Amino acid sequence: MLPIDVSVLLYLWDKRTFYLGPLEEPLQLSQAAAMLVVSLDGPLHIYSQQSEVVCRSALLPAGLELSVDTRQARVAVCYLDVFGEDFARLATRMAEEQAGVLFGLDNEAVCARHFDELHRSSAAPAQVYAWLDSLINPQQIPAAGFSLDPRIVRAVSLIKDDVSCNQSIDYLAAQIGLSVPRLIQLFRQKVGIPIRRYRQWHRLFVTTAGVARGLTLTEAAAAAGFTDSAHFSHTFRSIVGMKPSTVLAHPQRIRLFAE
Missing domain, CATH: 1.10.10.60 (Homeodomain-like)
Structure with missing residues (x-):
């Protein structure tokens, strides 16, 4: 049973922004930041470059125009760091790419279950940020081949x-x-x-x-x-x-x- 008092978590840090909850309508996006999307309840239907991608997790680069239909499922959406280090780390862990969309995170089932637990417990911001850090950079080492300008x-x-x-x-x-x-x-x-x-x-x-x-x-x-x-x-x-x-x-x- 979902929390009665809180159905949406929206946490903003300088490096990342995080949304966890249901989406009652499709997202019509002109991507201003790269983001990771994980569905908790069912497949995502992503429409990009006249193609449809059906998946449970997706990594969306900045600058891409697309539509994301969750069919009213709950989703975890993490807007990643502006300089691209988060994206560089996650990109190597996605199974497929189509129409500019990377999808199929290597441990998506584990992620979906963990996000579900965070949602049901209305997790505190520190808990969520620690989980995102461990998800994006589990070994806590610099991203190979990445450098800030x-x-x-x-x-x-x-x-x-x-x-x-x-x-x-x-x-x-x-x-x-x-x-x-x-x-x-x-x-x-x-x-x-x-x-x-x-x-x-x-x-x-x-x-x-x-x-x-x-x-x-x-x-x-x-x-x-x-x-x-x-x-x-x-x-x-x-x-x-x-x-x-x-x-x-x-x-x-x-x-x-x-x-």
């Missing part, structure tokens, strides 16, 4: 430092010591999406974190640089794939945490 790390840091301000790409490029075309190219190469798309994604993170800390949705969205609630709602749906009301409108049904 300090210039892109700096660009992301500048965007995060003043989320409500639209620092121009010219400004970012000057601070990093790159030409504008090179910064645009390198950011897309390393992060998987354009700078503007990443800025929108981070603003959603900041807005949701503000709600978790007690702000109203309107206050949190304004503090993150959204011009109005319609702007926030449109961005939320286009990036997260669902209406914000699906997640945030029923606080009694959600355990929301931000760090």
Whole structure:
């Protein structure tokens, strides 16, 4: 029997974001961050590049446009770190690839059972983060062949430092010591999406974190640089794939945490 008081867990950390609960409608996604999806109750139906992928677990790269239909099953969704290290680790453990979708995690049955336990117990954020760490990097060693680009790390840091301000790409490029075309190219190469798309994604993170800390949705969205609630709602749906009301409108049904 599922918890009566909490049906959705939504936990936000600086490195990862995690959702665990049912999805009442298909996700229509334009991927702003790579994510791992594991269904607890039945197969996922993923539509990408005019193909259908049916699976229980999938790794979705940033920049991919797709639809995910869970048929109202509960799912664990982990938005992975922006620099791609989580994705690099998990990619080697997926059995197949089709239409840009990697699927068939090597221990998906164990993962589904563990996520089910976390959901039924309304697990605390520290428990969930520890499990995600052990799932993504069980040996706690650096990812083979992966390295961070300090210039892109700096660009992301500048965007995060003043989320409500639209620092121009010219400004970012000057601070990093790159030409504008090179910064645009390198950011897309390393992060998987354009700078503007990443800025929108981070603003959603900041807005949701503000709600978790007690702000109203309107206050949190304004503090993150959204011009109005319609702007926030449109961005939320286009990036997260669902209406914000699906997640945030029923606080009694959600355990929301931000760090």
